[in-house]
Amino acid sequence: MARYITWPGQSTAYKIGMLKILELRQRAMDRLGDQFDLKEFHNVILGNGSMPLDILEQVVQEYIGARLAQAAPAGDGVAQGWAVLAEKDDYSDVDMTDLPVDHIDIVQLRQTLDDSGWDPEHIHELREFDRETLQDDLDWLEENTDEDDIVFLYVAAHGSYLRDVLLWDDFFAAEWEQIPSHRRLLVIDSCQAADYTGAVAGDPAPHLSIAAVAGDEYGWAGLEEEELPIIGGVFTHYFAAAFDDPAADADSNGFVSAQEAASLAEGQQRAYMHDVVFAVPEFVEMYHDAGVYPDQDSAFPHVVVDDTIGEPLYLALDAYP
Numbered sequence: 001m002a003r004y005i006t007w008p009g010q011s012t013a014y015k016i017g018m019l020k021i022l023e024l025r026q027r028a029m030d031r032l033g034d035q036f037d038l039k040e041f042h043n044v045i046l047g048n049g050s051m052p053l054d055i056l057e058q059v060v061q062e063y064i065g066a067r068l069a070q071a072a073p074a075g076d077g078v079a080q081g082w083a084v085l086a087e088k089d090d091y092s093d094v095d096m097t098d099l100p101v102d103h104i105d106i107v108q109l110r111q112t113l114d115d116s117g118w119d120p121e122h123i124h125e126l127r128e129f130d131r132e133t134l135q136d137d138l139d140w141l142e143e144n145t146d147e148d149d150i151v152f153l154y155v156a157a158h159g160s161y162l163r164d165v166l167l168w169d170d171f172f173a174a175e176w177e178q179i180p181s182h183r184r185l186l187v188i189d190s191c192q193a194a195d196y197t198g199a200v201a202g203d204p205a206p207h208l209s210i211a212a213v214a215g216d217e218y219g220w221a222g223l224e225e226e227e228l229p230i231i232g233g234v235f236t237h238y239f240a241a242a243f244d245d246p247a248a249d250a251d252s253n254g255f256v257s258a259q260e261a262a263s264l265a266e267g268q269q270r271a272y273m274h275d276v277v278f279a280v281p282e283f284v285e286m287y288h289d290a291g292v293y294p295d296q297d298s299a300f301p302h303v304v305v306d307d308t309i310g311e312p313l314y315l316a317l318d319a320y321p
């Protein structure tokens with residue numbers, strides 16, 4: 001005991017270390033399921049000697065990723081596209097404000113995927129969704145795709161719906177990791193969207209996530225009754241259109257990548273918010289009432305991209321040899 005009295009920090013540090021290892025073991029068990037091997041896990045923990053906990057966490061995360069990649073169905077050389085397009089317009093079940101736009105975001109993206117040569121049977125539209133229906137479709141992606149397929153998950157909803165009703169942080173990252181594709185595209189158009197794409201920032205396998213606005217920003221979904229030109233998500237409107245816009249093809253290779261589309265759409269969304277939405281005093285006031293002043297920030301809103309793929313991600317299937 002004397003040792004603990006002299007150096008109380010050591011006992012605490014030891015306990016924290018144990019708790020962290022148990023937490024990491026649980027994570028590995030959850031992610032790897034049947035493939036979890038306790039002996040192998042111990043080798044990962046012990047094999048690298050003593051190391052700080054954040055490094056240990058990274059090592060375990062890399063191990064999980066490598067193990068999953070090993071078990072994943074390898075690509076079959078054919079890049080197929082698989083999409084889940086989820087949009088919630090009706091919030092009568094959860095007592096939030098409705099966004100009645102006839103699922104126009106899904107309609108626009110559906111058109112883009114049709115033009116890109118995707119098999120209609122590979123596109124699931126979730127017009128209204130809850131956690132259960134979304135999880136079913138994430139399982140569908142997990143079961144049907146392989147490494148070289150393109151997986152596109154699109155989510156449009158109130159940010160507070162994702163956070164407070166779906167409890168996004170509790171389930172999404174684990175589901176996303178289990179999808180074997182190394183060409184996964186996640187696009188979220190909601191308020192605070194980067195908070196929700198941020199949930200998968202530590203994903204061990206390559207992916208591209210795009211948030212319509214930053215984690216501290218309120219986005220804008222236009223409603224018909226407001227009589228502004230864009231109905232639905234402003235970012236989504238421009239993003240979907242960019243794939244058919246030569247101006248988006250920044251490297252002039254004949255194909256518009258998702259990265260290029262997001263980049264063009266960011267500038268367009270920004271211009272629209274400042275020139276069109278903030279031209280209406282009543283809309284500016286809505287933001288001010290929420291305690292934010294985006295009209296005074298010329299850089300608002302920020303599209304947040306996390307790209308660990310390192311090469312262009314195309315929706316056009318003929319872009320892949």
Ligand SMILES: [Ca+2]
Nearest residue numbers: 076078148149
């Ligand atoms: Ca394939």
Ligand SMILES: [Ca+2]
Nearest residue numbers: 249251253255
């Ligand atoms: Ca290009």
